[in-house]
Amino acid sequence: MLYLLAVALCIGADQAVKYYVVSHLELYESAPLLPGVVELFHIQNTGGGFSILAGHTWVLTVLTAALMAGIAWMLVKKYFPHPLAMWTLTVILGGGLGNLIDRVRLGYVVDMFHFQFINYPVFNVADILVVCGTIGFAAYYLLLHDKLNVQKETPPEETDDGTGTPDGPR
Numbered sequence: 001m002l003y004l005l006a007v008a009l010c011i012g013a014d015q016a017v018k019y020y021v022v023s024h025l026e027l028y029e030s031a032p033l034l035p036g037v038v039e040l041f042h043i044q045n046t047g048g049g050f051s052i053l054a055g056h057t058w059v060l061t062v063l064t065a066a067l068m069a070g071i072a073w074m075l076v077k078k079y080f081p082h083p084l085a086m087w088t089l090t091v092i093l094g095g096g097l098g099n100l101i102d103r104v105r106l107g108y109v110v111d112m113f114h115f116q117f118i119n120y121p122v123f124n125v126a127d128i129l130v131v132c133g134t135i136g137f138a139a140y141y142l143l144l145h146d147k148l149n150v151q152k153e154t155p156p157e158e159t160d161d162g163t164g165t166p167d168g169p170r
Helices: 002-024 057-076 083-106 125-153
Strands: 030-034 038-045 109-115
Touching: 002 038, 002 083, 002 109, 002 125, 057 083, 083 109, 083 125, 109 125
Parallel strands: none
Antiparallel strands: 030 038, 038 109
């Protein structure tokens, strides 16, 4: 239940920031957020990250829906039961659903964060959630998953007499 609430909070945060930008900035208008570092810049992205597959929103919609369904299934089944895995998948799901809502409802994703000191694509809260969740899940999987599974698969000490004690009955 806590994970479901977290997904809803992620979606709510993403949609609230998008609503603010759409209601306060015209398309392609910007406003300083942290001057010289990042600004709000209202754009419509018909593609994925880095505008990959721009103009093919339906492909991204189907792909995102399938991926989010898979992640939701993994969460429900506790496929990766470790709390770090569960939380990172929760954050990925919340971000993915935030962008999926835009694609279904609008036909594009509202992006708004623009770094002023480097040339980097404009992004949104959902993108931050997906990227941070993916990095966290990769760290879990690469650093912890095998170690945790080895501990679970270590068989109990075997006995010759079936009593469960190494030396037999006392």
